[in-house]
Amino acid sequence: MVLNTIATICPAVFIAAPASGQGKTTLTAGLARLYRQHGLQVQVFKTGPDFLDPLILERASGATVYNLDLWMGGAAHCQALLYQAALTADVIVVEGAMGLYDGHPSGAELAAQFALPVMCVIDAHAMAQTFAAIAWGLVNFQPGLTVAGVLANRVGSANHVALLTDALPESVRLLAAIRRDAALELPHRHLGLWQAEEITDLDARLDRIAAVLANTALVDLPPTVTFHPPPPALQTEVTSALRGVRIAIAHDRAFAFIYPANLDVLRAAGAELVNFSPLTDQTLPPCDAVYLPGGYPELYLRELAANQALIAALRAHHAANKPLLAECGGLLYTLTSLAAVHNEPIELLNLLPGHAQMQPRLVNLGLHEVTLPEGTLRGHTFHHSRSTVALAPLAQSTPQRPGASPESVWRIQRLTASYLHLYFPSNPDAAVRLFLP
Missing domain, CATH: 3.40.50.880 (Class I glutamine amidotransferase (GATase) domain)
Structure with missing residues (x-):
């Protein structure tokens, strides 16, 4: 078996939030569908242990969605998954779990370890200038993060967007503001999202989300990231x-x-x-x-x-x-x-x-x-x-x-x-x- 020793590059983004329920999965799925509609091969990953979100993301991207967890699988295993994806994908999209800094290891630790640019999704409903404080805190709480920008989700109007961004520092870029729309939401039950096959209009919802994102800066590919091959121990033949x-x-x-x-x-x-x-x-x-x-x-x-x-x-x-x-x-x-x-x-x-x-x-x-x-x-x-x-x-x-x-x-x-x-x-x-x- 020939070992891979050469690093490779690929556009990549880590989609995070201050908490669960902010719309990460909906927007990750919409972004994956948007890139796919543009003829790109998209590889989506889900951070942490999760079975339901990956089913939605798989439908959106057209490719199997793997989990990245620094504790369950280890850093070398995550590195191997990302490296293999970068060899063939046109873009890598990683969805975080819960809040950016929740858990140990957290999503922020994963993003920092692999230099993944972080986009923070914030549910801006019933919020004004505090949006800027949360955005600033998310991107500055842990030094060493690469920040792509923030996305305001579930906004009410253009005036609402202005209120959200009045105090936003120039160092934190607003990538998109998504209006509240029940047609874009994904149904939940006690363990999380419904399974993909249970949502009869899932593809229509994904297409609607992609259409909304197509009118934002997210239509452009995220920054390029360098991915390194895993250590030789993970490249040996299995029994x-x-x-x-x-x-x-x-x-x-x-x-x-x-x-x-x-x-x-x-x-x-x-x-x-x-x-x-x-x-x-x-x-x-x-x-x-x-x-x-x-x-x-x-x-x-x-x-x-x-x-x-x-x-x-x-x-x-x-x-x-x-x-x-x-x-x-x-x-x-x-x-x-x-x-x-x-x-x-x-x-x-x-x-x-x-x-x-x-x-x-x-x-x-x-x-x-x-x-x-x-x-x-x-x-x-x-x-x-x-x-x-x-x-x-x-x-x-x-x-x-x-x-x-x-x-x-x-x-x-x-x-x-x-x-x-x-x-x-x-x-x-x-x-x-x-x-x-």
Whole structure:
């Protein structure tokens, strides 16, 4: 294998905000669609652990959206993803998570590490001169950031824009001011945005956002950034431990939360991947292992429970002592029963002896590390349910944030189940061992 040692350049921008809900995803998607309409190959990344925003951004850009997280994947892994993108893309757009300085490592740390120019999106609704104070604070709080400018979102009028920019220092450039328009918004539910396939007019919305941005300075490409190749350790050949192994992956409206990088790790190890739908498929594809990722099983409880043929097939797979990894929504599916908020429980796979109830509020959130017999992996948790399992856990995760609640990992035969969404690139060898026949 020939190692890449030459740096490459590519226009790039990091889209940030002072908080969640400012419109980052909407405007990132619109910008990606705008560049795509101009015939450019666009590579979008999402900062931090997230499954829903990337589905929207993938539709907008026409390319798979990968996650960048300095803790889950490490700096060298992020560097490799950005470098590979810069080799083929005409422009790179990175969407931040929450506020620019939230979390550790924060989006600001990622942007600074790779010299990505930062554009700050600020929801200016019900705001006047304070806009300038927030904008100035965002770009000056941490020295060393490269600043592309700011964008005022959800403004009311030309007079409103004037109020917003009266006190804006010359060093902070206003790139665009976007009017309030419900037609440009993207629908949300308890875990975040709707899935892309659920928004029937998504492409029309993306086109409308792109049309609005086409009348701003954002139509021009962002500054060029130099991207360096990853260290040699990340450019070596991977083992082919899964060659000849067929992994069936649940993928439909109920199960769609999976990192594209996880699939890359499995393919790189030689696995053949095939999708199936617990909602509609009556049979499990011939396979050596099963992967039940996260999703929204709570929204489709009756449909999942009614598919007894597929339930029987999964039970037979487990009884045959074949590998089965279940994450978050996948964990809920493997339990004896699951109940929506204030509803009666509905029986599901009954592979793991336990019950879960959806909660009206978030139960746990954060980055975690866990040591399993296969090795130590990193990932994240984000769920609105509480589970009671009549089984001693195989392991307990260690939260990255001190004082946060750990997550249990349970194992029965070859079933490994947890609320954790594991990030396979954090330890590819350990991830591969979870699926070895």
